């Protein structure tokens with residue numbers, strides 16, 4: 001047996017690369033990533049699937065190994081240039097991500113030291129660092145020092161944590177679900193419905209509250225719906241408001257909704273996945289009044305803090321609404337039950353073993369300080385206003401039609417469409433999207449509001465500046481002009 005162990009040891013030792021091998025792999029990957037970043041200003045924001053000759057299937061996982069060069073080549077041809085390029089400052093579709101450089105290296109360092117950041121006992125430093133970030137965010141939103149939170153993988157899981165906390169705080173059991181009522185709007189993110197389903201609450205009643213012409217929840221309609229449900233013997237339970245809807249960027253009247261939630265004793269969850277960190281800048285002050293009134297808040301550092309995908313956060317105002325910490329702990333980690341003040345991530349999250357994702361956030365925040373974040377977020381809001389103003393005042397009559405703008409942006413998303421003098425506007429706007437995607441320099445998406453197709457410009461990358469917004473205006477003009485001349489020829 002000893003001989004066999006020795007043999008296996010020899011074969012498995014390949015897994016521990018020596019310093020030279022590490023240097024070789026590292027320099028190749030770093031060189032490649034340098035090239036990627038150095039070319040980001042010129043590289044396409046969108047490459048359609050048809051333009052890629054995928055050959056990943058030619059390289060199944062097998063016994064034999066390949067070289068770093070081959071691995072990088074496979075990734076370069078198949079993965080790194082297909083679809084939307086969220087690293088590009090010309091990506092305006094959905095909610096774009098971006099990726100501050102220190103965050104990438106934060107991931108590298110977190111994986112290198114591999115601290116077990118799920119449980120305080122196992123990695124007190126890592127958990128303290130994550131809790132410090134959470135305390136900072138709680139302070140930002142105006143929560144008391146007793147508030148808690150969790151760095152999640154994204155907004156969807158943060159919304160799930162919010163919904164489950166709301167359920168437990170109101171002591172709802174299965175028998176109560178069909179009488180429990182949730183209030184939201186048609187603009188609420190679909191991850192909320194998903195959270196309710198995962199929480200086993202698909203039978204709960206959902207009221208879609210009317211929105212005003214800015215797509216913000218009408219608070220009189222909300223209050224009336226709650227009163228009606230109380231009269232009908234139902235159990236008004238949860239209000240979901242949004243600070244920056246994904247579709248339009250609208251901010252619901254947070255403060256008024258908070259007052260209504262308090263008056264009728266409902267849980268108030270604020271989904272600020274996209275908009276949350278705009279709280280760092282002055283321009284959001286007016287629409288963000290009353291954040292602290294929410295009982296729980298979702299925010300996504302991978303949106304408005306420019307961190308790569310995989311970073312959300314759930315904040316909970318009152319820690320006493322949760323079951324006692326560690327109550328669900330498995331017996332095999334009993335000895336982890338040491339510190340009641342320093343909450344462990346696993347006490348709040350469905351996760352146990354988790355990526356030490358605090359570091360990807362801490363490193364950029366500490367290395368840059370907050371000032372450039374505030375500046376960049378203010379810049380994004382002003383760029384949205386600039387685009388809105390340019391489109392509304394410029395003369396586009398030579399394009400044989402005109403632009404129609406959605407509501408003035410609350411944050412950094414603008415919805416608009418082109419109304420051609422002749423023909424179907426919906427089809428025309430979808431063609432604009434097609435033309436832009438074929439071109440690839442810009443990536444915009446469309447949305448459908450009450451049957452009308454709008455174009456959407458979501459500005460949230462730290463790499464987006466005036467130059468990129470001017471390019472949007474320029475390319476819109478040239479693509480529309482091209483489409484119109486094609487139409488007039490037929």
Ligand SMILES: *Cc1c(COP(=O)(O)O)cnc(C)c1O
Nearest residue numbers: 154155156189191246271273274
């Ligand atoms: C993006 C978004 C979500 C979902 O967050 P993920 O990080 O994609 O899981 C939820 N709500 C809103 C308002 C969002 O913009």
